[in-house]
Amino acid sequence: TNHPEYISSKNRYQVSGSNYDFNNNSRLLNNLPSWVIEAEQDSNNEIVALTQIMSGYFDTLYNQLTYLKELKYNNYISGSLTESIDEFPFNDRLIDNLGINTPELFENSGLLAQFLQRDEQINFDQRLVDIKNSVYKNIYNNLNFILKSKGNEKSIRNFIRCLGVGEEVLAFNAYSDKADYELTSSYTTTISHKKYVDFTSLLNQTDGEATVYQYYDSNNNNSVGLISGSNQLDEYSFSVQSEFIFPNKENQETLPYNVPNVVSSSLFGFH
Structure with a gap:
C-alpha cells in the first residue's frame, strides 16, 4: 500500500528496531568481530541472515529445554478438553516411563471414528486421540494415589474415574465376609442436573408473563x-x-428495566 500513514509508521518502526538491535548485547551478530561486521556492510547481508537463522534455532532450543523439565508435572487439564489437551500429546509415554504397561485404548475403533469423529449412529464431541490423551493424563496424575491404595475400593474407584465414568454410571460398595458391619448414616454427594423455568424477569423482561401448561402436539x-x-x-x-x-x-x-412486583401467583394446580 502507498498510504502515507502506513509508510511513515513502517519507517519509524524500522528505525526503532534497528536501534534496539544495535544496542542489544544479546544479539548474536554483535558478538562477532568488528572486522566481520564491517566487511558485511559492503556485501549482501548474508551474515545477518545466517545469524538470524541461528538465533531462531537457539530460541526454539531454549524453549524446548525449559519445557522439558515440566513434562512430568501433574498438570490437570481443562474440563472442556479445549486447548490444554494438546499441550503434550504423548501422555501414555509418561505412564510407560514409570514401568507400567500402557494398553492402547479404542484399538477396535473403525475408520469413521478415527478420522471423521463419528460412528454409524452418533457424532463424537471430541477426537478419539484427544480422549485417549486425556485418559492417560488423568491416570498419570492419580497414579501415585492409585498405587498407594492398591487393592482396595479407593484405588479401583479412582481408576474408574480416570476413565471418565462417574458415580451415576458405576458405583462401588465393599463388604467383608464373616465380619461385623456397623450401620452408619453414610451418604455420597452427587450432582443432579435439573431444568427449571424462570419467571423472575431478571434475565428477560417478558419472562414474568409466561405460563406453563400441557398442550397437545399435532405432530405427535x-x-x-x-x-x-x-x-x-x-x-x-x-x-x-x-x-x-x-x-x-x-x-x-x-x-435497564423495571422488574414487575408480583403480588400473587399460582405456583401449582390441577383440576
Whole structure:
C-alpha cells in the first residue's frame, strides 16, 4: 500500500528496531568481530541472515529445554478438553516411563471414528486421540494415589474415574465376609442436573408473563392435552410434589428495566 500513514509508521518502526538491535548485547551478530561486521556492510547481508537463522534455532532450543523439565508435572487439564489437551500429546509415554504397561485404548475403533469423529449412529464431541490423551493424563496424575491404595475400593474407584465414568454410571460398595458391619448414616454427594423455568424477569423482561401448561402436539399422535383418569377414585389417595426456587431481587435496580412486583401467583394446580 502507498498510504502515507502506513509508510511513515513502517519507517519509524524500522528505525526503532534497528536501534534496539544495535544496542542489544544479546544479539548474536554483535558478538562477532568488528572486522566481520564491517566487511558485511559492503556485501549482501548474508551474515545477518545466517545469524538470524541461528538465533531462531537457539530460541526454539531454549524453549524446548525449559519445557522439558515440566513434562512430568501433574498438570490437570481443562474440563472442556479445549486447548490444554494438546499441550503434550504423548501422555501414555509418561505412564510407560514409570514401568507400567500402557494398553492402547479404542484399538477396535473403525475408520469413521478415527478420522471423521463419528460412528454409524452418533457424532463424537471430541477426537478419539484427544480422549485417549486425556485418559492417560488423568491416570498419570492419580497414579501415585492409585498405587498407594492398591487393592482396595479407593484405588479401583479412582481408576474408574480416570476413565471418565462417574458415580451415576458405576458405583462401588465393599463388604467383608464373616465380619461385623456397623450401620452408619453414610451418604455420597452427587450432582443432579435439573431444568427449571424462570419467571423472575431478571434475565428477560417478558419472562414474568409466561405460563406453563400441557398442550397437545399435532405432530405427535401419542401426545395428549390432559391426563385422563377414572372418576371412581374416592377411596384412594395420592400425593403430588413440586419444587420452587424464589429469586433474590436485591440487585434488580441495576437492570435497564423495571422488574414487575408480583403480588400473587399460582405456583401449582390441577383440576
